[in-house]
Amino acid sequence: MLRLPTAFAPGYRLATAREVHCWSFGLVTSARRPGTNSWDQRLGTLEDERIFGPLRDLECACGRYRGAVNRGMICDRCGVKVATREERQRRFGHIDLPVPIPHPLGDETELIDAVPVLPAAFSGSSKGGGLARAYEDLLEAAGRSRGELRGSLRRLVEELLPVVTFAHEWGLGESSVLVRGLVLASQEETAPPDAGG
Ligand SMILES: [Zn+2]
Known part of the structure; x- marks a missing residue:
């Protein structure tokens, strides 16, 4: 036991x-789908940035919003919060x-x-x-x-x-x-x- x-x-x-x-x-x-590169194919998987945080510092998954000026924004297209990668240690x-x-x-x-x-x-x-x-x-x-x-x-x-x-x-x-x-x-x-x- x-x-x-x-x-x-x-x-x-x-x-x-x-x-x-x-x-x-x-x-x-x-499960993750090997070989998929677009953010929408990663939704609901271990690679979903909406859940686990952005892969790139201060940039949403689809790239519409980036930079410190957009910090804290949640993208209306991909649903990912513009934040630092540190989020990935917490979420x-x-x-x-x-x-x-x-x-x-x-x-x-x-x-x-x-x-x-x-x-x-x-x-x-x-x-x-x-x-x-x-x-x-x-x-x-x-x-x-x-x-x-x-x-x-x-x-x-x-x-x-x-x-x-x-x-x-x-x-x-x-x-x-x-x-x-x-x-x-x-x-x-x-x-x-x-x-x-
Ligand atoms: Zn986006």
């Missing part, structure tokens, strides 16, 4: 779907699961129905290939059986757990971001009231 290291496990609880949606800048629905996406499934780090009664997608700075980094594949496996499994969905979620957690553990043990600033990738919220965060969606 997968477990969160006891050194920091008491500080966390499962995140609710509402929290996952609050953290997220958009829903990831499909989460999410994947909605078709059915609630048990969290790989919890017991059978602890169900989750939404999974945060870590900022592009992680999944798009030189070491992030396995993580990006794990998210896309999860997207593909969403159309298959509950068993396959559970297997994919488990592989995602297996991919992330060593990184989260390392970040915590080394006291890295990113640890509070990374831990959300495991669908965990800090005990100190107050869960927003569940208004039924």
Whole structure:
């Protein structure tokens, strides 16, 4: 069984779907399409700049708005905010699961129905290939059986757990971001009231 290291496990609880949606800048629905270069073919994927932030400093994805004079503008064509690439270290996406499934780090009664997608700075980094594949496996499994969905979620957690553990043990600033990738919220965060969606 997968477990969160006891050194920091008491500080966390499962995140609710509402929290996952609050953290997220958009829903990831499909795998990347290799060889596509236009912004509109990247919508809803791990390369969607509307969700994860601009690839180029102070420039929207379609190029209509650029430069400091347009900072903060959201392009009316591509939907991307004119901001710096630093946004890519902060902006989460999410994947909605078709059915609630048990969290790989919890017991059978602890169900989750939404999974945060870590900022592009992680999944798009030189070491992030396995993580990006794990998210896309999860997207593909969403159309298959509950068993396959559970297997994919488990592989995602297996991919992330060593990184989260390392970040915590080394006291890295990113640890509070990374831990959300495991669908965990800090005990100190107050869960927003569940208004039924
Ligand atoms: Zn644009």
